[in-house]
Amino acid sequence: MTSTEEISHPLFAALYDRVMPERLLLRPHREYLARGLSGRVLDLGAGNGPMFPYVDPGLEYHAVEPDPHMRRRAREAAREAGLGVDLRDARAESLPYPDDSFDAVIAGMVFCTIADPDAALEEVARVLKPGGEVRFLEHVRADGWRATGQDLLTPVWKRAGGGCHPNRETVERFVGHEAFDLVELERVRVGVFPAAPFVRGRLRRRAEPIGR
DSSP states (O other): OOOOOOOOOHHHHHHHHHHHHHHHHHHHHHHHHHHHHOOOEEEOOOOOTTTGSOOOOOOOEEEEOOOOOHHHHHHHHHHHHTOOOOEEETTBBBOOEEEEEEEEEEEEEEEOOOSSSHHHHHHHHHHHEEEEEEEEEOOOOOHHHHHHHHHHHHHHHHHTTOOTTTTHHHHHHTTOOOOEEEEEEEESSSSOOTSEEEEEEEEOSSOOOOOO
């Protein structure tokens, strides 16, 4: 899928809540992403709204989600959580916000599905204020034979899993970007092959990124 093709996975959206035990497996990690947030926050890929129950209702909370089926479920989740969300039909590669708009950006299991993750990270750097944080929870490329297995499975997996790429080198992408400093990174005991290992952590936007 290219960054210009329509994103629509109705079957995946319908089954996600049933096959993914979010509260059982990911609750402490969603809490980690939401803890102590303040100001204006962007959820980079709202999905069906799994972050919404953990977010302080007093925040100015924005979110993008390009899949209409997920977006509809996210609106329902926001109502159930009593959270006011400015939810937009937009892609991470082309965010509809001015420069330096947000105090924090949340990426919860989203960089695996973005068609052009490098362009998306550039956009995150653009809309995040200097000193602002990126908080992430992502499954990433494994080591050794597991990485080879991920490469072999990716063509089928991304079709069945709503565009998910299990072999994305997301940590290397984050650490190597000139706009960010790595604040925290840890491997967490979540996920099974091929969607494993998982990492969570924080990046901080530098005050004057090189080349900007």
